[in-house]
Amino acid sequence: MPPPPKQSRPDAKPSRPDRKEAPTKSSGVSFSVAFPASVEEIMGRTGTRGEAIQVRCKVLDGRDKNKIIRRNVRGPIQKGDILMLRETEIEARALNKAGRGMN
Numbered sequence: 001m002p003p004p005p006k007q008s009r010p011d012a013k014p015s016r017p018d019r020k021e022a023p024t025k026s027s028g029v030s031f032s033v034a035f036p037a038s039v040e041e042i043m044g045r046t047g048t049r050g051e052a053i054q055v056r057c058k059v060l061d062g063r064d065k066n067k068i069i070r071r072n073v074r075g076p077i078q079k080g081d082i083l084m085l086r087e088t089e090i091e092a093r094a095l096n097k098a099g100r101g102m103n
Contacts, residue, residue: 032086033086034084034085034086035059035060035061035062035064035084035085035086035088036059036060036061036082036083036084036085037057037058037059037060037069037071037082037083037084037085037088038057038058038060038080038081038082038083039055039056039057039077039078039079039080039081039082039083040055040056040057040058040068040079041055041056041079042054042055042077042078042079043055043056043070043095044095046072046092046095047072051074052072052073052074053072053073053074053077054070054071054072054073054092054095055070055071055072055073055077055083056068056069056070057069057070057071057083057085059085059088060082062088063088064088064089067088069088069091070091070092070094071083071085071091071092072092
């Protein structure tokens with residue numbers, strides 16, 4: 001007894017063996033979870049070339065709400081700006097005012 005013929009769905013596109021189908025893109029953007037923090041004070045520049053700015057910011061939402069932490073930020077920043085922090089547990093090391101070799 002021969003196998004029954006395969007039935008195609010009426011809404012299915014006809015397949016072309018010489019052409020691969022392009023992967024479908026999902027319509028939507030996925031963001032990671034982040035918590036807002038307000039810049040309270042600009043402490044100074046850091047990094048080997050001074051490319052980062054160390055700021056004190058107050059976490060506005062999440063588990064560490066109202067906690068003031070020190071963070072390093074790249075790019076233009078000023079007091080009152082809102083940072084979106086992916087994590088609020090880790091704090092940047094304090095800037096040492098003594099300079100190199102002075103412990």
